[in-house]
Amino acid sequence: MVPGPQRCPPKGLSHLCEESETGGGPQISLHTPQILPCHRARAALRLTSQQNPPSCLEVLFFGFGWLFFMRKLFKDYEVRQYVVQVVFSVTFAFSCTMFELIIFEILGVLNSSSRYFHWKLNLCVILLVLVFMVPFYIGYFIVSNIRLLHRQRLLFACVVWLTFMYFFWKLGDPFPILSPKHGILSIEQLISRVGVIGVTLMALLSGFGAVNCPYTYMSYFLRNVTDADILALERRLLQTIDMIISKKKRMAMAHRTMFQRGEVHNKPTGFWGMIKSVTTSASGSENLSLIQQEVDALEELSRQLFLETADLHATKERIEYSKTFQGKYFNFLGYFFSIYCVWKIFMATINIVFDRVGKTDPVTRGIEITVNYLGIQFDVKFWSQHISFILVGIIIVTSIRGLLITLTKFFYAISSSKSSNVIVLLLAQIMGMYFVSSVLLIRMSMPPEYRTIITEVLGELQFNFYHRWFDVIFLVSALSSILFLYLAHKQAPEKHMAL
Amino acid sequence: MAALDRVKVLVLGDSGVGKSSLVHLLCQNQVLGNPSWTVGCSVDVRIHDYKEGTPEEKTYYIELWDVGGSVGSASSVKSTRAVFYNSVNGIILVHDLTNKKSSQNLCRWSLEALNRDVAPTGVLVTNGDYDREQFADNQIPLLVIGTKLDQIPETKRNEVLTRTAFLAEDFNAEEINLDCTNPRYLAAGSSNAVKLSRFFDKVIEKRYLSRDGNQIPGFSDRKRFGGGTLKSLHYD
Numbered sequence: 076m077v078p079g080p081q082r083c084p085p086k087g088l089s090h091l092c093e094e095s096e097t098g099g100g101p102q103i104s105l106h107t108p109q110i111l112p113c114h115r116a117r118a119a120l121r122l123t124s125q126q127n128p129p130s131c132l133e134v135l136f137f138g139f140g141w142l143f144f145m146r147k148l149f150k151d152y153e154v155r156q157y158v159v160q161v162v163f164s165v166t167f168a169f170s171c172t173m174f175e176l177i178i179f180e181i182l183g184v185l186n187s188s189s190r191y192f193h194w195k196l197n198l199c200v201i202l203l204v205l206v207f208m209v210p211f212y213i214g215y216f217i218v219s220n221i222r223l224l225h226r227q228r229l230l231f232a233c234v235v236w237l238t239f240m241y242f243f244w245k246l247g248d249p250f251p252i253l254s255p256k257h258g259i260l261s262i263e264q265l266i267s268r269v270g271v272i273g274v275t276l277m278a279l280l281s282g283f284g285a286v287n288c289p290y291t292y293m294s295y296f297l298r299n300v301t302d303a304d305i306l307a308l309e310r311r312l313l314q315t316i317d318m319i320i321s322k323k324k325r326m327a328m329a330h331r332t333m334f335q336r337g338e339v340h341n342k343p344t345g346f347w348g349m350i351k352s353v354t355t356s357a358s359g360s361e362n363l364s365l366i367q368q369e370v371d372a373l374e375e376l377s378r379q380l381f382l383e384t385a386d387l388h389a390t391k392e393r394i395e396y397s398k399t400f401q402g403k404y405f406n407f408l409g410y411f412f413s414i415y416c417v418w419k420i421f422m423a424t425i426n427i428v429f430d431r432v433g434k435t436d437p438v439t440r441g442i443e444i445t446v447n448y449l450g451i452q453f454d455v456k457f458w459s460q461h462i463s464f465i466l467v468g469i470i471i472v473t474s475i476r477g478l479l480i481t482l483t484k485f486f487y488a489i490s491s492s493k494s495s496n497v498i499v500l501l502l503a504q505i506m507g508m509y510f511v512s513s514v515l516l517i518r519m520s521m522p523p524e525y526r527t528i529i530t531e532v533l534g535e536l537q538f539n540f541y542h543r544w545f546d547v548i549f550l551v552s553a554l555s556s557i558l559f560l561y562l563a564h565k566q567a568p569e570k571h572m573a574l
Numbered sequence: 575m576a577a578l579d580r581v582k583v584l585v586l587g588d589s590g591v592g593k594s595s596l597v598h599l600l601c602q603n604q605v606l607g608n609p610s611w612t613v614g615c616s617v618d619v620r621i622h623d624y625k626e627g628t629p630e631e632k633t634y635y636i637e638l639w640d641v642g643g644s645v646g647s648a649s650s651v652k653s654t655r656a657v658f659y660n661s662v663n664g665i666i667l668v669h670d671l672t673n674k675k676s677s678q679n680l681c682r683w684s685l686e687a688l689n690r691d692v693a694p695t696g697v698l699v700t701n702g703d704y705d706r707e708q709f710a711d712n713q714i715p716l717l718v719i720g721t722k723l724d725q726i727p728e729t730k731r732n733e734v735l736t737r738t739a740f741l742a743e744d745f746n747a748e749e750i751n752l753d754c755t756n757p758r759y760l761a762a763g764s765s766n767a768v769k770l771s772r773f774f775d776k777v778i779e780k781r782y783l784s785r786d787g788n789q790i791p792g793f794s795d796r797k798r799f800g801g802g803t804l805k806s807l808h809y810d
Contacts, residue, residue: 153673309657316617323619324580324635327601331621374616381614381654388650493590 140167170510194532273512282552285416292409294397580635587668588676592721595754612642664777716747724753
């Protein structure tokens, strides 16, 4: 509703001023500036009209999270509890808003006080969600699944949440993450702990991903699988199932004849019953229990054979894919990524051994090198802004995409119809913590003039500690993934040839 | 022990609908105590009297092959599962009455088993569009079973049952709705037991009796991949 000039009494103006300072919302932006003479109102108006981008982008992120949940994660399940979907989308929306604020920082959108305000607000909300809301709902849904505790769900959910808070608080003790001058209920306390968990997760995923990526892309590691191998294995599987069937037929026939003869096969009760069972032939039931044991062993064998056959089919498909153009492209990328992975491991080791934390970010270093060594002169400030925007943008997009893909794979692998709610909430928690720590770590990739806002907002965290911790966990994770993949790779052809 | 003739019936459905409990109930007449995830295929055997009470009564083995997994599995898992779909004489489609998506997926399950797999598109078909033509020349008898009936509140029961009746009609199949943890749904003489018995009779007829009533001999060719060079190790 746009009031025309004649409908703007001073009372209405001050009302507008108040509204706009509390972030009134979109309806004020419809006013055109020239009808508001007072300076305060004009400044506030500019503020609110520029406040639109964050809020409508937030709604966009929320919608994206909602769609992702519905289309990808829950495509085989029915959403019974909409709370789960809302919580997931909210976590996603607020996490992405943090990245958006970093981009705004670099591009200089909005003015710095409003940016600071948005940062603080967003940080508070996301901490609220990650520390209070999501763990509480996880506890609630876990408790709902257990039949015994169903009646007093809320009570037990609170108990679970309190346990979580206790361990969460204790997490801060072994790490030198805080300077002692902060109070007990400050944001820094919460952020530091969330940061530790998130950085650990990031390093673990990053280490495993760095090793796994060349392993899956390169066709050098693909085992040779022929159609004859697959047929032989399938034949064995069907033979095993046939054996199971014939044994089960014997058991079924034995049960039927015993039933028809009027024998009951429940356990003999009482003292005399036991004595009788010793003397009279219980050979029928003994035979049956022997057959049952054989059937159990054969069933276990059939399960293993099924999994191996599925594995061989998957390998064969990968071999066929590697012969296509896309496959060759990924193979080439694999070589490139393996070099990158080795370099990262090397750098992590150097950082730990020589106890250094990179002082300059890649953008400034790159510009220094070009200016000093290559002698190319260009407008440093202009280019530094654009290059850091692109670099940070790429980092953000790839990390969001990589995380969502990993989470989806994880979800498909371990969820079932009962536990899907709990698992999705756990994934939302992981996602939130991951994104918060990315903000912590991305600080190092930005030139100093853009770092200030993160340092201001997050308070005096020991940023160097987080980088060191990341390097340590990354190294551990990468080396153990190499070991694990080596063992798995060695074991597979032996298993395969023993058939 | 005289070797009886056998028929093979597949039990298909989404993960978690209760196929293993159902098969256990049908074959052992007992409720399954600790259901766990089925990996691959689990088989059980039921002895069925064809045309019970008439002079033509004959006993057959019915093999129930409970194939695990979900309809959206990786294609490597689907190719492995395809091994179980050879020479099938009947299909039981199981869905969960409390989960609409499991009913919608039944169409894809039956197509997968009948070897005419529809390539899954990115868009979820919400009303389970069903094309009768794809099933027009289908000779294999189908039965639709809905599980977890006890978990539906009385007020919603009619609505759910009408929906499933339409579903069963689409497949040109009978339908049974029950709760796998309660044996009384399949008690002898109940309408469910009669429907089940009729279904098994139909399967046996399709397999062993040709149209003019002549009996097709048992122990006949068993379709194998890669040619029939392998002797059937099936009968002991």
